[in-house]
Amino acid sequence: xxxxxxxxxxxxxxxxxxxxxxxxxxxxxxxxxxxxxxxxxxxxxxxxxxxxxxxxxxxxxxxxxxxxxxxxxxxxxxxxxxxxxxxxxxxxxxxxxxxxxxxxxxxxxxxxxxxxxxxxxxxxxxxxxxxxxxxxxxxxxxxxxxxxxxxxxxxxxxxxxxxxxxxxxxxxxxxxxxxxxxxxxxxxxxxxxxxxxxxxxxxxxxxxxxxxxxxxxxxxxxxxxxxxxxxxxxxxxxxxxxxxxxxxxxxxxxxxxxxxxxxxxxxxxxxxxxxxxxxxxxxxxxxxxxxxxxxxxxxxxxxxxxxxxxxxxxxxxxxxxxxxxxxxxxxx
Amino acid sequence: xxxxxxxxxxxxxxxxxxxxxxxxxxxxxxxxxxxxxxxxxxxxxxxxxxxxxxxxxxxxxxxxxxxxxxxxxxxxxxxxxxxxxxxxxxxxxxxxxxxxxxxxxxxxxxxxxxxxxxxxxxxxxxxxxxxxxxxxxxxxxxxxxxxxxxxxxxxxxxxxxxxxxxxxxxxxxxxxxxxxxxxxxxxxxxxxxxxxxxxxxxxxxxxxxxxxxxxxxxxxxxxxxxxxxxxxxxxxxxxxxxxxxxxxxxxxxxxxxxxxxxxxxxxxxxxxxxxxxxxxxxxxxxxxxxxxxxxxxxxxxxxxxxxxxxxxxxxxxxxxxxxxxxxxxxxxxxxxxxxxxxxxxxxxxxxxxxxxxxxxxxxxxxxxxxxxxxxxxxxxxxxxxxxxxxxxxxxxxxxxxxxxxxxxxxxxxxxxxxxxxxxxxxxxxxxxxxxxxxxxxxxxxxxxxxxxxxxxxxxxxxxxxxxxxxxxxxxxxxxxxxxxxxxxxxxxxxxxxxxxxxxxxxxxxxxxxxxxxxxxxxxxxxxxxxxxxxxxxxxxxxxxxxxxxxxxxxxx
Numbered sequence: 001x002x003x004x005x006x007x008x009x010x011x012x013x014x015x016x017x018x019x020x021x022x023x024x025x026x027x028x029x030x031x032x033x034x035x036x037x038x039x040x041x042x043x044x045x046x047x048x049x050x051x052x053x054x055x056x057x058x059x060x061x062x063x064x065x066x067x068x069x070x071x072x073x074x075x076x077x078x079x080x081x082x083x084x085x086x087x088x089x090x091x092x093x094x095x096x097x098x099x100x101x102x103x104x105x106x107x108x109x110x111x112x113x114x115x116x117x118x119x120x121x122x123x124x125x126x127x128x129x130x131x132x133x134x135x136x137x138x139x140x141x142x143x144x145x146x147x148x149x150x151x152x153x154x155x156x157x158x159x160x161x162x163x164x165x166x167x168x169x170x171x172x173x174x175x176x177x178x179x180x181x182x183x184x185x186x187x188x189x190x191x192x193x194x195x196x197x198x199x200x201x202x203x204x205x206x207x208x209x210x211x212x213x214x215x216x217x218x219x220x221x222x223x224x225x226x227x228x229x230x231x232x233x234x235x236x237x238x239x240x241x242x243x244x245x246x247x248x249x250x251x252x253x254x255x256x257x258x259x260x261x262x263x264x265x266x267x268x269x270x271x272x273x274x275x276x277x278x279x280x281x282x283x284x285x286x287x288x289x290x291x292x293x294x295x296x297x298x299x300x301x302x303x304x305x306x307x308x309x310x311x312x313x314x315x316x317x318x319x320x321x322x323x324x325x326x327x328x329x330x331x332x
Numbered sequence: 333x334x335x336x337x338x339x340x341x342x343x344x345x346x347x348x349x350x351x352x353x354x355x356x357x358x359x360x361x362x363x364x365x366x367x368x369x370x371x372x373x374x375x376x377x378x379x380x381x382x383x384x385x386x387x388x389x390x391x392x393x394x395x396x397x398x399x400x401x402x403x404x405x406x407x408x409x410x411x412x413x414x415x416x417x418x419x420x421x422x423x424x425x426x427x428x429x430x431x432x433x434x435x436x437x438x439x440x441x442x443x444x445x446x447x448x449x450x451x452x453x454x455x456x457x458x459x460x461x462x463x464x465x466x467x468x469x470x471x472x473x474x475x476x477x478x479x480x481x482x483x484x485x486x487x488x489x490x491x492x493x494x495x496x497x498x499x500x501x502x503x504x505x506x507x508x509x510x511x512x513x514x515x516x517x518x519x520x521x522x523x524x525x526x527x528x529x530x531x532x533x534x535x536x537x538x539x540x541x542x543x544x545x546x547x548x549x550x551x552x553x554x555x556x557x558x559x560x561x562x563x564x565x566x567x568x569x570x571x572x573x574x575x576x577x578x579x580x581x582x583x584x585x586x587x588x589x590x591x592x593x594x595x596x597x598x599x600x601x602x603x604x605x606x607x608x609x610x611x612x613x614x615x616x617x618x619x620x621x622x623x624x625x626x627x628x629x630x631x632x633x634x635x636x637x638x639x640x641x642x643x644x645x646x647x648x649x650x651x652x653x654x655x656x657x658x659x660x661x662x663x664x665x666x667x668x669x670x671x672x673x674x675x676x677x678x679x680x681x682x683x684x685x686x687x688x689x690x691x692x693x694x695x696x697x698x699x700x701x702x703x704x705x706x707x708x709x710x711x712x713x714x715x716x717x718x719x720x721x722x723x724x725x726x727x728x729x730x731x732x733x734x735x736x737x738x739x740x741x742x743x744x745x746x747x748x749x750x751x752x753x754x755x756x757x758x759x760x761x762x763x764x765x766x767x768x769x770x771x772x773x774x775x776x777x778x779x780x781x782x783x784x785x786x787x788x789x790x791x792x793x794x795x796x797x798x799x800x801x802x803x804x805x806x807x808x809x810x811x812x813x814x815x816x817x818x819x820x821x822x823x824x825x826x827x828x829x830x831x832x833x834x835x836x837x838x839x840x841x842x843x844x845x846x847x848x849x850x851x852x853x854x855x856x857x858x859x860x861x862x863x864x865x866x867x868x869x870x871x872x873x874x875x876x877x878x879x880x881x882x883x884x885x886x887x888x
Contacts, residue, residue, distance in 0.1 A: 041766060041767055044804075096526060096527055098529075170585045177586065178582070179572070184570075284549050296763075
């Protein structure tokens with residue numbers, strides 16, 4: 001990413017895009033092989049509920065209907081690559097021939113709402129608190145913020161989620177502990193439906209956001225701590241700048257560099273980052289879909305999801321490369 | 333020092349604003365969650381239906397069982413208030429011609445008449461697919477047993493006759509959901525087997541009709557206004573699907589759910605302390621077992637001892653089913669004996685005269701006698717080829733939808749170790765377990781011991797499936813000509829008494845040959861809240877085989 005070869009603007013972008021395409025191709029092939037290495041037969045999984053009365057012939061028929069009876073290489077691989085290159089991710093085993101693209105598009109908004117909102121909240125609070133703590137090193141708020149952040153950063157989000165469910169849903173009964181909306185909540189009015197959705201979002205978003213806030217605080221504080229000891233800060237003070245002016249004009253922008261890197265990298269994980277939290281809250285997003293597909297050895301769905309994850313991370317790196325150049329002219 | 337952005341006051345205000353917002357958002361005034369006033373029953377279980385098409389998937393049982401009736405089924409034979417599509421049924425003296433009386437004047441939920449023609453259509457729909465490329469053999473509604481049906485005759489709108497090739501209880505035991513001809517006649521068998529999703533609102537004869545289905549989340553059901561016993565009093569049902577029981581237990585505690593099943597023993601105990609909750613447990617047809625890999629040749633285990641009846645029998649004395657039921661299942665299971673579980677009341681036997689009793693010394697004596705001695709005195713026995721035992725015991729995480737406690741596996745491994753047969757435990761996810769326990773021809777095998785379980789109907793052929801040669805459910809790969817003969821006879825017997833005698837003979841045969849040691853018959857653990865509804869009943873609250881009688885459930 002940021003350590004790559006850099007040339008004049010256009011050449012640089014071309015190189016980055018080329019690398020991204022190659023990476024995605026490799027991800028595609030790896031995805032095909034990776035899931036097939038895991039022991040398990042999708043045909044048997046499809047008939048799992050009925051396994052005890054399924055004959056060998058029925059199992060074979062099931063394999064044939066999904067093309068699993070053909071040789072893995074080259075038949076299945078070639079067929080997968082050619083359709084994927086045409087933008088067709090194939091059909092789900094588990095969801096009885098539903099298009100993988102459709103399935104992902106159905107679930108994506110739920111994950112984007114959860115992980116995206118968590119990121120926004122984390123970015124705002126994390127940077128704000130981190131910069132403040134770094135600016136006021138050694139103060140009460142710094143000590144409090146840093147300690148709490150380290151604790152949150154090192155807490156697994158799913159565990160935090162479980163604690164939040166027990167506290168705010170089971171014990172206090174304030175917020176729903178699972179699902180993305182109550183069945184029938186939107187029947188009355190749009191507002192009631194919206195409020196219901198927001199209520200369902202609070203705990204899962206907090207589970208993801210709190211850990212991320214910790215992460216941003218730690219990085220932003222460290223960056224700010226470095227910046228405030230720089231010579232140009234002393235010069236700024238000597239020039240008679242106020243604290244606010246020093247912070248806005250010099251410290252803040254410089255301290256932002258590592259934070260921006262972290263943000264762009266994290267954005268790449270927006271789609272993938274909430275899998276465990278989705279499992280805790282039975283959230284019907286990409287994470288739950290991944291778990292369902294994995295349990296059913298639904299290869300086309302897994303391939304589609306992991307290609308999407310790969311693409312979002314590659315894209316985030318691309319953005320990081322470009323933004324970095326804007327923030328710091330030296331890396332252009 | 334000037335604080336333009338970050339004054340303490342600003343931080344304080346921001347924190348207060350955040351707290352206030354979250355408090356307002358969480359207030360009960362805005363709550364849209366469960367309450368008794370809407371008279372909607374909220375139910376949850378471990379389920380993951382992918383479509384509502386019973387011909388394409390097994391997973392749609394919940395919730396389609398509330399919408400579609402079976403003709404007779406298991407429940408109607410057990411409970412006088414749980415008939416399905418047929419009100420009465422009888423069989424002639426030769427046990428070949430079955431006559432069913434359909435409820436007179438019954439209607440589908442869309443108001444169209446529900447008659448014997450619909451039953452004939454459903455069965456013919458399956459029967460016609462037999463032997464074709466699109467044979468409907470993949471879903472809950474499947475062609476299994478259809479080979480025994482000679483003809484299906486609609487005598488009149490309320491009378492159906494099924495003639496079978498040989499005596500069989502299939503006409504009353506089958507669990508095929510009856511679907512409306514006027515909807516399904518336009519769906520080809522190829523679509524029914526594959527891509528037809530049967531999107532709601534469904535049309536059925538059951539008490540509650542699936543009106544909305546959100547995959548991975550819930551199904552919303554509305555009362556069938558045309559239900560044969562009158563529209564249920566409750567305003568609706570929401571069935572939530574969960575991958576594990578944690579959320580179910582939490583939902584019951586918080587009051588968001590009225591009823592939850594598939595609970596673990598720990599959750600059940602915890603919920604039993606809650607005054608607002610009544611916990612229940614019910615016997616099921618589930619059974620957990622220890623299987624020996626009896627295959628020889630391809631897929632065989634690490635030692636030929638596994639193929640020796642005397643070895644398996646001796647190991648049977650080292651398994652204490654009572655301790656497994658009491659400690660591993662915390663009392664929520666019956667100790668295992670034979671293939672038949674107590675829930676299958678017609679066929680259950682305690683096998684008192686041939687039952688093995690837990691006695692590690694007796695197990696050791698029998699192993700010695702069979703030639704599996706510890707010649708070098710290092711505490712580990714050798715097989716007849718002189719190789720030291722080191723068995724691989726594989727296991728999964730669930731049995732049907734009831735969790736297999738790892739404690740049971742550890743107990744078994746511990747007892748085996750005490751008789752000089754060390755076993756290392758490998759726990760696998762369902763996919764990997766399926767792959768390893770597949771038949772050797774399909775690439776499975778090469779393990780030694782397996783702890784697993786299953787849950788089928790209490791019909792005689794299903795009870796014997798574990799020993800049926802070439803059936804994918806026969807996890808021990810055991811084969812016996814005599815047992816096959818008994819299965820064949822069971823399948824062509826409609827008389828319950830004759831069937832009982834045949835099943836008993838088969839159960840004794842497989843018990844003594846010991847390809848399986850049955851460990852336990854786990855209970856279904858459930859719980860319900862007391863505050864919103866009454867009339868749940870006490871036993872078999874939620875049957876696993878047909879609709880729950882919502883017509884008797886009333887809001888408080």
